[in-house]
Amino acid sequence: MNNWKLDPAHDLGLPLKERARSLRREDGLLETLLHATWWSFVRGYLAVYHRLEIVGRENIPAEPPFVLVANHSSHLDALALAAALPARLRLRVFPIAAGDTFFETPAAAAFAAFVLNALPMWRRSCGPHALRELRERLINERCAYILFPEGTRTRDGCMNAFKPGIGMLVAGTQVPVVPGFLDGCFLAWPPQARLPRPRKVGLRIGQPVWCSHLADERSGWERATAELEAKVRALGGPSRD
Amino acid sequence: MTASERLFGARQAFDHPVTRWIVIGVVLALAVAAVSIWALAKAGAIGETQRDELKKRTASWIVMAPLIIGPILLGAFWTMLAVCLLSLACYREYARATGLFREKLISLVVVLGILAVSFAALDHWYGLFVALFPLSVAAIAVCTISIDQPRGYVQRVGLGVLGFMLFGCAFGHLSYFANDPNFRPMLLLLLLGVEMNDVFAYLCGKSFGSRKLAPNTSPNKTLGGSLGALALTTTLVSCVGRPVFAGTPAGGWAHLIALGVIVSVVGQLGDLTLSSIKRDIGIKDISNLIPGHGGLLDRFNSLMFVAPSVFHYIGYFNGIGLDEPVRIITGG
Numbered sequence: 180m181n182n183w184k185l186d187p188a189h190d191l192g193l194p195l196k197e198r199a200r201s202l203r204r205e206d207g208l209l210e211t212l213l214h215a216t217w218w219s220f221v222r223g224y225l226a227v228y229h230r231l232e233i234v235g236r237e238n239i240p241a242e243p244p245f246v247l248v249a250n251h252s253s254h255l256d257a258l259a260l261a262a263a264l265p266a267r268l269r270l271r272v273f274p275i276a277a278g279d280t281f282f283e284t285p286a287a288a289a290f291a292a293f294v295l296n297a298l299p300m301w302r303r304s305c306g307p308h309a310l311r312e313l314r315e316r317l318i319n320e321r322c323a324y325i326l327f328p329e330g331t332r333t334r335d336g337c338m339n340a341f342k343p344g345i346g347m348l349v350a351g352t353q354v355p356v357v358p359g360f361l362d363g364c365f366l367a368w369p370p371q372a373r374l375p376r377p378r379k380v381g382l383r384i385g386q387p388v389w390c391s392h393l394a395d396e397r398s399g400w401e402r403a404t405a406e407l408e409a410k411v412r413a414l415g416g417p418s419r420d
Numbered sequence: 421m422t423a424s425e426r427l428f429g430a431r432q433a434f435d436h437p438v439t440r441w442i443v444i445g446v447v448l449a450l451a452v453a454a455v456s457i458w459a460l461a462k463a464g465a466i467g468e469t470q471r472d473e474l475k476k477r478t479a480s481w482i483v484m485a486p487l488i489i490g491p492i493l494l495g496a497f498w499t500m501l502a503v504c505l506l507s508l509a510c511y512r513e514y515a516r517a518t519g520l521f522r523e524k525l526i527s528l529v530v531v532l533g534i535l536a537v538s539f540a541a542l543d544h545w546y547g548l549f550v551a552l553f554p555l556s557v558a559a560i561a562v563c564t565i566s567i568d569q570p571r572g573y574v575q576r577v578g579l580g581v582l583g584f585m586l587f588g589c590a591f592g593h594l595s596y597f598a599n600d601p602n603f604r605p606m607l608l609l610l611l612l613g614v615e616m617n618d619v620f621a622y623l624c625g626k627s628f629g630s631r632k633l634a635p636n637t638s639p640n641k642t643l644g645g646s647l648g649a650l651a652l653t654t655t656l657v658s659c660v661g662r663p664v665f666a667g668t669p670a671g672g673w674a675h676l677i678a679l680g681v682i683v684s685v686v687g688q689l690g691d692l693t694l695s696s697i698k699r700d701i702g703i704k705d706i707s708n709l710i711p712g713h714g715g716l717l718d719r720f721n722s723l724m725f726v727a728p729s730v731f732h733y734i735g736y737f738n739g740i741g742l743d744e745p746v747r748i749i750t751g752g
Contacts, residue, residue, distance in 0.1 A: 185701045188516040192708050207512060208527045 199292035200282050200299055202312045210293050211270060217294045218269045222262045228377050229255070229367055233263045235384035239357055243271055243323040245387065246349060246356045250338045250411055251327035252365035255375060257295075259382050260325045260359055273298045274325040275313070300344075302330065310347045317354055324348075328407065336365040338415065341408040346390070346400030355387035356407055360414035385414045421601045423544075423748045427497040434493075438605035438664050442612055443493070446485055453478050476712035484710065484719070492607050496598035497542070499607065503595040504538035506720065511587040513706045513715045518579055518697070526580040529556070529563045534588040541595035543749045544741065549596060553589050557581050586693075590724045593731040599741035605664045610730055613657040613683040614722045617649050621688065624648025638695040646688055653687070654680030670737035679733060686729045687722035694721035 189203040198204055206214070225231040239245070247260050257274040264272060276282070278299035281291040291297040300309065317324060326348070328341035349356055360383045367378035388410055393399035425432065434440050457478060461471040491502035511530060515521035533556035540549040560580040564573065597603050597610075625645025633641040657680035658673065665671035670679070694717055698706060705714030713719050734740065 184519065186519040187701055187703055188519070188521060191516055191703070192705070194708070205516075205521070207516065207521050208524060208531060211524055 196285055196288070199285070199288040200278070202298055202309065202316065204292060204298070206270075206296070210296070213294050214270055214296050215266075218261060218266075221258045225255070225259060225262050225380065228375070229259075229363075229380040231259055231262060231380050231382065233382045233384065236263055238384045238386050239264060239268075240355055240387060243268065243321045244317050244354045246317070246324045246326055246345070246354060247272075247359055248326050248328055248345060248356055248407055248411060249359035249361050249382075250333070250415065251329045251331065252333045252336065252361065253368035253370070253375070254332075255364050255368050255380060256327065256332075256361050257297075257325050259361060259364065259380055263359070263382055263384060264323070268323060270296075271321075272296070272323040272325060275300050275327075277302055277331070279303065298324075307347065310344055314348050314352070317348070318352060328404065332370045333365065334370055336369075338412065341404045341411075343400045343404045345407060346393075346403035349390045350393040350399040350403040351391065351395035353389070353391050355389055357387045358385040358407060358410040358414055359383065360385075360411055362415075383414045385410055421744075423745050426495065426598075426601060426603075426744065428495045430494045433495075433604065436602070436605045436664075438660060439493070439608060442605070442608040442660070443489060446489065446612075450478065450482055450485060454482070473712060480710050480712050488611060489608070492604055496603060499598040499603065500538060500542050500595040503541075503591055504534065506716065507534045507538070507587040507591040509709075510591070510717050510720060511583055513709075513717045514583050514587065514697075517701055517703060517706050518583075520576065520579045520583060523564070523576045523580070525563050525567070526560055526576055529559050530580055530584045530588065533559065533584050534592075537588050537592040538595055539749075541592060541599065544599045544744060544746045545750060546596075546746070549592070553585075556584050556588065560584060586724055590728050593727040594723070597727075597731060597740060599744055601741070601744065602664070603741075606734070609657065609660055609664055610683070610726060611723070612660065613653055613680070614687045614726050616656055617653040617684050617687045618691070618722055620652040621645040621649035624652070634692060634695075637692055637699055641692075641695075649688065650681065650684045653684035656680070657683050665734075665738070668738045670734055675737065679730065682729050682733055683726055686725045690722045690724040690726065693724065694718070 188205045190198050190201045190205055193201055239247075247263075249256060249260055257276070261269055261272055261274065274295060274297045276291055276295070276297035276299060278301035280287075281295075281297055282288040282299040288299075291299070298313065300313075313324070316322065326345060328345040329339045330342045330344075331339075333339055345356075362381040362383070363379050366376070367380055368375035388407060390399075390403040390406070393403050421429075421432075434443075457466075457471065457474050460466045466474070488502075491498035508531065511527075511534065512521075515527055515530075521527055533552065536556070537549065537552050540546075540552055561577050564576065594607065594610075597607055600606065621641070622645065625640070625642040625648070627644075628648070629642025629644030631643040632639065633643050633646050654677055658676035661676045661679055662671070662673075665676065670676070694706070698704065706717045707715030709715050710719060731740065
């Protein structure tokens with residue numbers, strides 16, 4: 180017998196609006212049901228409309244925690260990465276989404292939080308504090324993140340440099356980072372288009388990378404970031420550089 | 421009275437004089453409370469913080485009272501629906517406070533159990549209603565075996581069973597009350613007794629309470645408050661209960677006084693039960709849904725055990741809805 184820890188919900192007592200934006204948000208039964216419905220719809224949509232093809236699924240760890248990173252060119256990216264996960268893990272994955280896009284209005288925040296299960300990252304004021312909170316949750320709660328270290332969607336189809344936030348999240352931890360490369364998302368739904376087009380989308384998943392040997396300080400963060408960027412670029416193939 | 425009249429017959433809402441008097445009394449009491457807070461504040465008899473606190477509490481009551489009384493007046497169906505939603509909302513608060521919500525499978529079974537109990541009450545199928553208590557407990561006990569993780573089994577099943585028993589089983593009896601043609605005055609009497617019991621305990625405790633009742637569980641409760649509430653609630657329930665149960669086996673004074681004692685004592689025990697749960701977890705309010713009150717559970721805790729106790733007490737003497745058609749949905 181294990182001692183049960185009477186541990187109240189970490190977002191207990193927060194009003195609904197703040198709860199949606201909280202990094203401590205925890206799901207109840209209703210939200211879980213919404214996520215499950217949403218992800219099965221997304222899987223069907225990606226398979227039919229974009230003929231999503233995934234290579235290297237076996238590289239995804241069987242158990243969380245882990246972080247999925249990839250190049251970012253459209254709103255389809257997070258959906259495609261989540262669709263690559265088995266159903267059991269899909270309910271424990273948090274896409275990290277831009278606060279100023281997905282959490283600004285209450286309606287958008289409610290959708291992002293209770294349907295997408297996203298956690299906000301505020302780009303204008305993304306302090307080390309929020310990253311610390313995310314890092315702790317990743318380690319303590321054994322969940323998974325979907326993250327786009329470029330920070331924003333590419334506007335010209337070429338992959339941009341990674342921001343060091345990803346390094347701050349994983350340097351010095353035992354958490355594996357799984358690199359992925361998304362192909363065709365820019366053509367399917369470029370930032371300028373209102374709606375996605377029925378183009379084929381591909382996802383290549385590489386072998387996980389551990390950053391446990393790197394120090395949890397600036398030099399370690401930068402090395403981790405550079406290493407991960409190289410891995411993702413390599414998955415994209417030499418012709419795309 | 422046909423089943424559909426009982427379920428949806430809002431026209432009969434005020435047929436019973438006690439229903440009329442309780443509704444008028446509540447409306448008057450809230451109006452008097454609002455006016456006197458305004459007058460006291462104007463005269464400078466109460467401070468600003470105290471005024472704001474009283475204002476918040478009264479405003480919450482002005483919102484809550486129609487939400488509680490409305491479904492009862494509208495009909496048995498709406499009463500059962502309101503009780504079902506109350507059970508689900510209370511279970512949610514409990515699960516989030518204890519951490520049980522992380523056990524999705526157990527939570528799902530508890531929620532299905534609550535829905536099934538509500539259905540049995542709506543159907544007026546007593547056999548299913550009582551069968552669901554052991555069956556749901558069994559379902560909670562076995563549902564997590566398939567995940568093959570025995571660590572923490574006793575605790576998660578224990579918490580799940582307690583949650584189902586408190587909110588599915590205990591509150592379910594409020595639903596089943598609505599199968600009696602006389603459910604409006606009975607339920608209103610019950611709610612009035614339970615809520616006034618809290619008020620009496622608070623007022624008596626303020627006036628002549630010094631000895632603590634259970635300092636570790638609930639430091640603000642006093643023996644004086646508890647005994648004062650016992651005396652006042654018993655008087656209130658037996659006097660208002662007299663016309664409700666007139667001419668029935670439960671209508672004698674001795675039986676009515678016993679009913680009042682049950683409402684007061686069991687109500688206070690329900691209150692202390694929630695206090696124990698909160699103390700164990702280490703939180704003050706179970707949520708912040710109702711301004712000035714805390715969560716739904718902080719408001720309805722006293723009702724938890726009163727519902728089944730009074731149900732079976734009245735059931736023993738009078739029966740509940742014995743002449744009403746049974747199994748109105750499933751037939752048989």
